[in-house]
Amino acid sequence: MFGKPSKSYSKTLSINILAFFLLFLPVVSQAAPSGGGDKEEGATDFILHHVVDDYVWHFFDGHYGTIYLPVILYSQDRGLEVFSSHHFYGEHHELVAYNGYEIHDGHIAAVDHDRSITDLSITKNTAMLFVTMAVVLLLVLSAARHYKKNPNTAPKGVASFLEPIILYVRDEIAKPNIGKKYERFMPYLLTLFFFIWIGNILGLLPGAANLTGNIAVTFTLAVFTFIVTNVNGNKDYWKHVFATPGVPKPLLLIMVPVEFVGLFTKPFSLMVRLFVAITAGHIVILSLIGLVFIFQSHAAGVASTIMVTFINLIEILVATIQAYVFTLFSAMYIGAAVADHDHH
């Protein structure tokens, strides 16, 4: 695991999510039938390997099929250390310890348990993050070029592809949910939408990492919405939380804690929703592919291919819906924080 502070932090977070998402876990446990043979275990291993983060980016088996990503570690006694993750893998791709570090439960940890390290490695998902950022930048900036070059003309090319989406985010998400002050939040909402959308779609590509289905990513995005919401919260908003108007005094003892917890459950739901929707989709697709390896029959192959094709199409839909939902709820939370409560 990571160092002591981060370890305890991630534990509590894990427990919270586990408690909250028992719904999701059966999918995992179904995908991993207990006590199965080697075949089954191999199949479920490959599923989980695909949806979790890693220090290598594995495309296909063989000598050139794997990219070993850089490991960056910071520890107080050794300072910054940068080396290739190749050192953690033996000749037969088995995990080995290197330089006092080992990969334990998917994370780099010090062999000496007393040492605390901060892991800043470029993992598979980090690399995927850079790819996603590059694609989003390329797409949006090339669209922006049209508007700079020919202002006041009909959109063309990439601009005509993105303009309806931008208008949708503006007119259907930001304006109705935030109100008059929507303009200030447009860059955030648009960036959020395009990052999640492109991330979701790129995540569906074969060999791609499950970026937007990673809890760290959804956590960070949810924290951004939390910050944007609460930094912009006006008097009415805080009054609503700490002195809910129109509620009798004794009831406030219950209402205020509920409202206060509500501040955190909102971004928490954002985090979990995106994580679950995308990861579950990946697991379903991989489980269906896994059936081929478990049954090893032509019929299973045909059936699973058809199913995977359909699920993939649904996943493209889900990719868009989840981006929309995350943006919509962010806009709603922001809207509630900046709204003028005239009716109270």
Add this chain to the structure above:
Amino acid sequence: MIAADLLSPGTGLIVYQAIGFLILLFLLGKFAWKPILASLKEREQSIEGALLAAEQAKKDMTKLQQANEQLLKDARAERDSLLKEAVATANSIKEEAKEETSKITAKMMEDARLAIENEKKAALAEVKTTVAELSLQITEKILRKELADKKAQESLVDEYIKELNLN
């Protein structure tokens, strides 16, 4: 257990995601969203402005058309009134001229009559004097002849005396 790994966020990824998202937000905010949103707004406003202008132009056109029609109507009315007036004037002039003419004619006829009357009178007077003169001359001549000898004169005197006696 690897499933737990699914639910434990990696610190590195959180850091990179936060930095990456902020970079994305900054770059896109500055170089994409701002010009795009501004351009969209400008375009919408220009379209709205154009629509409003078209509506205004339509209204102006209608107004202009109405004004034109009014003008035409006025002009027509004026023409009609002018024509009427002209006809009236012409008629009156004609009437006047007629009256004048008849007056002048009457006067001329009167004058002519008077002149004729005068001429007639003058002629008659002249005829009378001429007749009187002639008769005097004739009488003189006759008398001279009749009374050339004494006897004739005496007989005449006698005759007058006789006549006088009778009276």
